[in-house]
Amino acid sequence: MEDNGALPQAKAQPGAGSGPLPYSRIVVKAGTNLLTGGTDRLDLEVMASLVGQIARLRDGGAQVILVSSGAVAAGGQTLHIPRERRRDIPFRQVLAAVGQSKLMHAYEQLFAWKGIPVAQALLTRNDVSDRLRYLNTRNTLLALLGLGVVPVVNENDVVAAEELEGESFGDNDTLSALVANVVDADLLVMLSDVAGLATADPHTDREAKLVPRVERIDEAIMGLAGKSHSGRSRGGMVTKLEAARLAAASGVAVVIADGQVPDVLVRLAQGEEIGTFFAATASRLESRQRWLLSVCSRQGAIQVDTGAARALRQHDRSLLPAGVREVQGEFQRGEVVPILGPDGQRIAAGQVNYGAEELRRIQGRRSREIATILGYQYGEEVVHRSNLVPV
Numbered sequence: 058m059e060d061n062g063a064l065p066q067a068k069a070q071p072g073a074g075s076g077p078l079p080y081s082r083i084v085v086k087a088g089t090n091l092l093t094g095g096t097d098r099l100d101l102e103v104m105a106s107l108v109g110q111i112a113r114l115r116d117g118g119a120q121v122i123l124v125s126s127g128a129v130a131a132g133g134q135t136l137h138i139p140r141e142r143r144r145d146i147p148f149r150q151v152l153a154a155v156g157q158s159k160l161m162h163a164y165e166q167l168f169a170w171k172g173i174p175v176a177q178a179l180l181t182r183n184d185v186s187d188r189l190r191y192l193n194t195r196n197t198l199l200a201l202l203g204l205g206v207v208p209v210v211n212e213n214d215v216v217a218a219e220e221l222e223g224e225s226f227g228d229n230d231t232l233s234a235l236v237a238n239v240v241d242a243d244l245l246v247m248l249s250d251v252a253g254l255a256t257a258d259p260h261t262d263r264e265a266k267l268v269p270r271v272e273r274i275d276e277a278i279m280g281l282a283g284k285s286h287s288g289r290s291r292g293g294m295v296t297k298l299e300a301a302r303l304a305a306a307s308g309v310a311v312v313i314a315d316g317q318v319p320d321v322l323v324r325l326a327q328g329e330e331i332g333t334f335f336a337a338t339a340s341r342l343e344s345r346q347r348w349l350l351s352v353c354s355r356q357g358a359i360q361v362d363t364g365a366a367r368a369l370r371q372h373d374r375s376l377l378p379a380g381v382r383e384v385q386g387e388f389q390r391g392e393v394v395p396i397l398g399p400d401g402q403r404i405a406a407g408q409v410n411y412g413a414e415e416l417r418r419i420q421g422r423r424s425r426e427i428a429t430i431l432g433y434q435y436g437e438e439v440v441h442r443s444n445l446v447p448v
Contacts, residue, residue, distance in 0.1 A: 078117045079243075080244040080310075081120065082122075082240060082241065082242045082243050082244075083114060083119050083122075083244045083322075084121075084233055084236055084240070084244070084309075085121060085122070085248065085322060086125075086248065087124070087248050088126050088247070089130055091103060091250055091317070092104060092126060092127040093127065093130050095250065097139065098131075103316070103317070104164070107248075107316070108170075111173075112171040113322075114326055115173065115205075120202040121207055122198065122240060122242070123164075123210065125210070125229075128152070128153045128157040128211055129149050130156065131155075131156030131159040131160045132157075132159070133152050157177075160211075161175075161177050175206065176209065177211075178197070178210045179211055179212070180236075185239055188389075188391040192410070192444075194239055195240065195444070196410075196436065196441070198239065210233075211232075212229060228296045230300035231296065233300060233304075234300035234301070234304040234309075238304065241443065242309050243309065245309050245312070246312045246314065247301070247313045248322075250316070251294070251315060252267055252332060253312075253313045253331075253332035253333030254278070254294065268333050269332075269334065270333070270334045270335075271301075271333060273305075273336075274298055279298055282295040301335045304337075305336065305337050306338050306339060310334070310335065310337045311337075312333065312335070313332050313333045314332025315331075349407070349408065353406045354388050354392045354395070356387055358386060358394060358395040358396070358397050358403075359376070359381055359383075359384060359385070360381070360385065360397040360398075360399070361380045361396060361399070362380055362382045362399060364380060365377070365381070366398040366404055369396065369405050375437075375438040375439075375440060376396065376438060377438055377439060378419040378424060378427065379421060379424070381439060382399070382420070382421075384413050384416045384417045384420060388409065388413050389413075390410060393406055393408050394406065394407060394409050394440075404447065405445055405446060406445070406446055407444055407446070408440065411435060418431065419431065425437075
């Protein structure tokens with residue numbers, strides 16, 4: 058842990074502001090306190106600034122996913138419900154149902170002024186813990202990014218609550234960390250109304266100092282969370298640190314910063330030091346490889362021909378049905394399956410878009426024939442290259 062003795066303080070690194078962005082895929086989490094400006098209603102000026110910064114990141118070549126709070130606040134604004142009556146879960150679900158469309162309508166208009174299409178993605182914990190839902194979520198979000206769309210993600214508060222055991226994230230901090238992992242993000246930026254992790258609550262302690270960089274979130278760092286101001290949002294500093302630890306372990310760098318700092322997203326993406334930076338504790342590739350290899354099925358395998366083996370090993374290509382020579386054993390769509398070369402030796406492991414029975418019907422065939430043969434299609438690839446790791 059390092060301490061620079063100032064709160065807050067932005068410092069430019071050499072070369073910041075010029076050249077390509079150091080991050081190619083960024084997840085931005087915008088908290089309720091930021092989006093409402095501490096009031097009972099959405100602050101469209103704050104939202105417009107956020108959208109403008111995301112547009113500039115895209116102009117710099119970065120893909121961006123926005124994880125946005127604010128649905129409950131928007132619902133309360135529409136129904137004229139004061140903040141103190143928004144606490145109990147059933148009522149929050151009602152407000153979220155009313156406010157989600159209002160929130161998305163605001164984003165849709167603001168992004169449209171920048172010529173950027175948006176898509177809404179409402180998720181529950183099961184969408185990233187269940188094998189098939191995880192695969193669907195990952196494929197959908199990556200496809201949206203590939204088409205130049207900005208996904209706007211939020212927890213599905215209408216159906217996800219603490220009473221629904223195992224389904225709720227509990228806060229959008231955790232959701233943003235899981236989304237960053239799902240899409241293999243380079244950077245997660247959690248924006249709120251706090252400058253970052255501090256040694257004490259800066260609102261009450263004039264001696265409070267910003268912690269500018271954390272290499273590893275240990276007990277000492279977690280002990281600072283209770284001393285930092287958490288505001289009115291659903292997730293305080295404790296949940297932010299837990300989310301940062303989850304993302305860092307997945308190979309994602311994390312920043313907690315004040316969203317009201319001018320051009321904070323653009324400056325962070327260009328290398329400026331703003332807020333608290335949490336270093337990734339593993340590389341994204343290492344994290345992805347460990348996960349794929351740890352859950353690799355022993356019940357089946359896919360053997361490929363010489364051309365497919367070469368494409369996987371030397372050219373970082375996806376596995377297409379035309380390259381499949383034999384399907385061994387049984388496995389379901391979404392499982393991680395060993396991929397064998399022509400000699401029977403394992404050359405990779407990959408998360409499959411088709412189960413063994415389906416794959417036997419389309420093996421050796423062209424991708425364009427999949428829908429005709431099966432009557433449906435989950436993608437042109439048997440295994441997309443982003444879901445494949447060589448061994």
